[in-house]
Amino acid sequence: MPELPEVETFARNLHPALIGKTILASELLWQRTLASPSKKAFTHRIKSQRISAIGRRAKYLVLTLTDYVLLMHLRMSGDVLAVLGGYQKGKHDRLILHLSEDTKLVFSDPRKFGRIWLVRDPDEVLRGLGPEPLGDEFTAEWLVENLHTRSRQLKMLLMDQSFIAGLGNIYTDEILHAARLHPMTKSDAISNLQAGHLWQAIRIVLEDGIRRSGASIDWVYRGGDFQNHFRVYGRSEQPCPVCGTAIRKITVGQRGTHYCPTCQPLEA
DNA sequence: CACGAGACCTGTTCGC
DNA sequence: TGCGAACAGGTCTCGT
Numbered sequence: 636m637p638e639l640p641e642v643e644t645f646a647r648n649l650h651p652a653l654i655g656k657t658i659l660a661s662e663l664l665w666q667r668t669l670a671s672p673s674k675k676a677f678t679h680r681i682k683s684q685r686i687s688a689i690g691r692r693a694k695y696l697v698l699t700l701t702d703y704v705l706l707m708h709l710r711m712s713g714d715v716l717a718v719l720g721g722y723q724k725g726k727h728d729r730l731i732l733h734l735s736e737d738t739k740l741v742f743s744d745p746r747k748f749g750r751i752w753l754v755r756d757p758d759e760v761l762r763g764l765g766p767e768p769l770g771d772e773f774t775a776e777w778l779v780e781n782l783h784t785r786s787r788q789l790k791m792l793l794m795d796q797s798f799i800a801g802l803g804n805i806y807t808d809e810i811l812h813a814a815r816l817h818p819m820t821k822s823d824a825i826s827n828l829q830a831g832h833l834w835q836a837i838r839i840v841l842e843d844g845i846r847r848s849g850a851s852i853d854w855v856y857r858g859g860d861f862q863n864h865f866r867v868y869g870r871s872e873q874p875c876p877v878c879g880t881a882i883r884k885i886t887v888g889q890r891g892t893h894y895c896p897t898c899q900p901l902e903a
Numbered sequence: 904c905a906c907g908a909g910a911c912c913t914g915t916t917c918g919c
Numbered sequence: 920t921g922c923g924a925a926c927a928g929g930t931c932t933c934g935t
Contacts, residue, residue, distance in 0.1 A: 638928065710929045746912045748929065787905065803928055889907070
């Protein structure tokens with residue numbers, strides 16, 4: 636479910652309810668949700684840890700504790716909520732952390748794809764991720780150079796977390812439409828000018844997503860408004876807002892892919 | 904190296 | 920109305 640803007644929204648929203656609180660106990664309700672360490676070590680280590688910061692790296696939520704870092708990846712259907720006061724367990728709750736001041740941090744995940752790590756060094760998990768698309772490291776020059784070091788379909792490359800970290804299926808489709816590039820364009824076939832447009836589109840679309848608190852679709856994520864501003868995602872057969880051509884849906888890298896055949900032609 | 908298929912999972916929606 | 924198929928925001932691993 637969540638891509639960079641949704642996870643960023645989670646981090647911002649959870650901040651006030653969690654900062655400074657202490658973890659008193661943990662309840663792991665689905666074993667596989669805990670990627671590392673063992674349940675026994677996790678239960679022992681997390682106890683008495685104080686939450687000093689909450690942030691985001693790529694699609695990971697990063698909670699800095701006294702001696703450890705707690706990483707959460709929501710994958711397709713994960714949800715995290717901070718509850719003050721009484722709490723009625725939900726059907727899909729996978730991990731509940733009982734905090735001080737009668738607060739609970741609940742990780743809920745219907746599809747059970749989400750994962751949680753408790754580590755000394757977050758790099759154990761985050762190593763291998765590409766640059767943050769909204770960070771200083773990610774420049775237009777960097778993008779131009781690196782697009783040309785391989786020959787991949789643009790959509791697949793943008794979704795490769797080791798290339799750029801944080802883009803998923805929705806934002807990639809929106810970005811490629813904004814950049815007027817066909818999703819199957821080979822990365823080494825695009826011009827410097829096109830790469831510049833792509834760089835701008837990445838920044839603009841992600842910032843727009845964050846400003847609108849992410850996109851809410853189906854029953855999973857709620858609270859965002861970006862779904863009302865999609866230009867191509869989920870709009871197959873509907874008119875392109877730029878030129879009126881019917882949006883087409885194809886499969887690229889086994890993912891549903893939406894694009895405008897007029898605005899995003901595949902150049903030979 | 905690049906890409907497709909299959910796994911991991913459950914819930915919702917679509918088509919007959 | 921009912922029921923199976925298809926599909927869903929992600930990532931990993933294996934085979935070609």
